[in-house]
Amino acid sequence: MLAVLIHFLSGQAQNEAINNYLENTKQLSVKYIGDNNLSQLSSATIYKADLSFDLENSGYGSIINSAWFIKTQTELKAFRQMEELLGSTLFINSLGDFSLQNNEDALLLQTILLLFDNESFNEGYFQKENQWFFVRSKFFERAELIVVTTNETGKITSIEFRHEDNMPAFEGIAAGEKLPSERIVMKLQQNDSLEMLNHLAAEVDYHFTIKESLYTELKAISAADFYLIELSISQKQQDESYTSTMESILMDYQNQYFTTSSIENLLSSTLFFESINPDFVLANESDAAQFEAILDVLLPLSTDQQNLKSHTKIADDIWAFTRTESFDQMHGWLVQLNDKKQIKALSNGEISETAIMRMRMQDPDYKVDYGFKLINPAETNLNLKESQGLNIEIEFSEIPVNASGAWIMTRFDGKKAGIMASSQMTSPFYDEVPPEPFTKGKHILEYLLLMPGEDTDNTLGHIVLTINVK
Secondary structure, eight states, X not given: OHHHHHHHHHHHHHHHHHHHHHHTTEEEEEEEEOBHHHHHHOSSEEEEEEEEEOTTSSSSOEEEEEEEEEEXXXXXXXXXXXXXXXXXXHHHHHTTTOOOOSHHHHHHHHHHHHHHHOOSOOOXXXXXTTEEEEEEEEETTEEEEEEEEEOTTSXXXXXXXXXXXXXXXXXOBSTTOOOOOOBOOOOOOHHXXXXXXXXXXHTOEEXXXXXXXXOGGGGGTBSOEEEEEEEEEEEEETTEEEEEEEEEEEEEETTEEEEESOHHHHHHSHHHHHHBOTTOBOOSHHHHHHHHHHHHHHXXXXXXXXXXXXXXXXXXXXXXXXXXXXXTEEEEEEEEEOTTSBEEEEEEEEOSHHHHHHHHTTSTTOOOOOOOEEEESSOSEEEEXXXXXXXXXXXXXXXXXXXXXXXXXXXXXXXXXEEEOOSSOOSSEEEEEOSTTOOSEEEEEEEEEEOSSOOTTSOSEEEEEEEEEO
């Protein structure tokens, strides 16, 4: 009985720890809505906030609730819709001494309204007595309007969003126009962030369910535990309620967690690699067949794909497990082994020499020769005549270059003059330099083989030609 109780309490503690981790995947994203024009008009600070759960470890997450917030000197208030915020007493009162009396005032207001709905185009505005009509969009007779009503001195008394099904003809002023904008950096106060988070979370009824254990087959490889996590979200908007559900796989290894909906992402994760049982080896055909059988369970193939399936030892330290084919390119898993035949690295994608090289290059001690060398001309110190061009031929080792995603930059007299970049770089590289740049005097022509980015101080290859033009 005591053993049963200990097991129960252990399970409860584990579920609590997992729940705490899942709760911490909840994140708040806040965007400040404003620029120099809005700060000129309104004394309030306005934000758009999104609540999401990042169950995919992507840094972004799936948005489950959003709201607009306006902060004044006395309060921070939330609004479900942008229209509600702009029409609120808080926003209208924040306009202070602003009065809408002429076209200059209207263009300022139109510029500010465009901040809120990201409308790149608008149909301008027109005035009828004490009402100003800002036409956000128009399609035949249908139009979306923002109607701003003022008193006799031009003070704004109301802002209303309106849909017109039979829009009469009008002559829009300043259609498509807005004032220049300057970005303002606004630091969000921690207490405001917490209040936004609590508000958005309180409006959503959500809960996690830790369902049955998954993938018992992986126990042959991994010391981790795997669960199906279900996130149920219930929301009510106006008179309607709806519930949505998201499912993820959770890996638990030594109280570290990883969630994803993709088996491929799971097997490629750092935590899975850390969890690999040191007793599991790929020493022979039987071991490879066992690993392939596990892939069959985790990532079942269709009947049409079964004939593509294979496992092959393609090097002393690498097995290839082919699963599918796309445009004559085989895809599957590459498994790299250490000296003890234990799994050193896993890679999902194309089965090719480039992919194998890319896997090997993950090891910082692996030495690579990119073979970046000048073939033509044979010399790097040249004498040219004016009106004489130059043909360049450079060789390089295609496999490591493509595995690293490298590219070639041309530099002339210290300035960037051209690039060659491709997902499949082919050797040799040819360049035809016209005679026009070669004016009298000394010139430096360079070809740099670079990693992704523009770090020109750390090249994979560098060819420098010194050219004297007479």
